[in-house]
Amino acid sequence: MKLALITDAWHPQVNGVVTTLHELVQALGPLGVDVSVLHPGLFKNRSCPGYAGIDLAVRPYKALAAMLDALQPDAVHIATEGPLGWAARKHCLKKGWKFTTAFHTKFPEILKAALRVPLFLGYGLFRHFHRPSSGVMVPTQGVLNMLQSRGFKSLKPWTHGVDLDLFEHRAVPLEIPELQGRDRPYALFVGRVSYEKNIDAFLDLQLQGTRIVCGVGPLEAQLKARYPDVVWMGVLPRQQLADVYAAADVFVFPSRNETFGLVMLEAMACGTPVAAFPVDGPLQVLGDGDGEATGGVLSEDLSAAFQQCLQVPRSEARQRAEAFGWPRTVEMFKSNLVSVGGDAHPRA
Known part of the structure; x- marks a missing residue:
């Protein structure tokens, strides 16, 4: 054909x-x-x-x-x-x-x-x-x-x-040179730094540890100036990005306007649980559509979801990603x- x-x-x-x-x-x-x-x-x-x-x-x-x-x-x-x-x-x-x-x-x-x-x-x-x-x-x-x-x-x-071979499961978070010396836990966002991603909801969270952003976009310069304590990593080659996913303790997905959210699958494939709002995209990727999540936590309180994700087994996150081969x-x-x-x- x-x-x-x-x-x-x-x-x-x-x-x-x-x-x-x-x-x-x-x-x-x-x-x-x-x-x-x-x-x-x-x-x-x-x-x-x-x-x-x-x-x-x-x-x-x-x-x-x-x-x-x-x-x-x-x-x-x-x-x-x-x-x-x-x-x-x-x-x-x-x-x-x-x-x-x-x-x-x-x-x-x-x-x-x-x-x-x-x-x-x-x-x-x-x-x-x-x-x-x-x-x-x-x-x-x-x-x-x-x-x-x-x-x-x-x-x-x-x-x-999701590519289950590239995004390899790690039973414990990976240690990578780019984040050496940074305080854990690592909270990660991957995506375009743009209007529709609601990235402020992630950057405004009062979390212990280190917040990391991988991506570029039209809001990047102004957000870098507003949030100098955030680690801004830009766009990474796919293998390096996989290592960053695997290094994170929690992946935070703040968008409310996604049709799917592939980055959530990539994170979970590496064993990193996802904290997200209970909206379309996360509801289907993480759970059964009714608010029950597997491989992460869905909540209108992203801070609470982040804290609960620290208790989610990394094997559970990987297992959820495997449903999307x-x-x-x-x-x-x-x-x-x-x-x-x-x-x-x-x-x-």
Whole structure:
């Protein structure tokens, strides 16, 4: 099967969407799926205003249309709602091709936080984007229910996986040179330092020990100035990041607007329990959706959750992560694809 995967999020960007798509492409190959990734690096691009490190294609329609016509894919998946996503959507509609899409990120909440765009306008735009999709892949049941309540159609359950070999389980927290001499316990945040991550809820916590941030983003400079006692590690290579996860005593996930939260799985795979709010994303990743957590603690009081996480066995966190291995994730994705001609399952 020839699959055209169109995404505005790809290397060298560093985020959960890129990680998920990269791992997905790697896993689809052995299943007989030949994936062509059409990403911003193939087009004239420029940095997204206010988001250094995120490049967007500039007026990509003509070039993208030519690429898709030359490729003649059996299936098309549009992973993001950026310039490439809109261009691919337009061309598929013009050609009469069926396609699938994904809802990876709550961009309406980002637009509200960054630009004060009302949620109903943001979700109206995204509902329009996804309306012609033959299958909108959604990573959690909570997000699926939310989108359904906002009038989205053709929603398909999906999930995400974690590399259980790279993120190796450590029965006791790892000691690493970068944190030598720092007081324990280590509280870790990994993610973009940006509006939607609610990172202030982590930085404002009055915790014993050391707070660590791995990531960059538009709020980085001002937050570094406000919180000089925090260890700011920036963007790390994946192996080094795995060591930092393994070194942490607790991973703190302060976001309230995630569709999933892959970093929680990466932390738990290393044995590091997660403290998070009981909202979509953490509810599904950590527990049963009803507030009961495994591998971490869910609470509206993040300080209390952090303290309770210090008593969570690291083996329990690892066991929870093992429920999200890649084979199931890839099979779900593949089964959700449709052929450009409209068949439920593209030819192998």
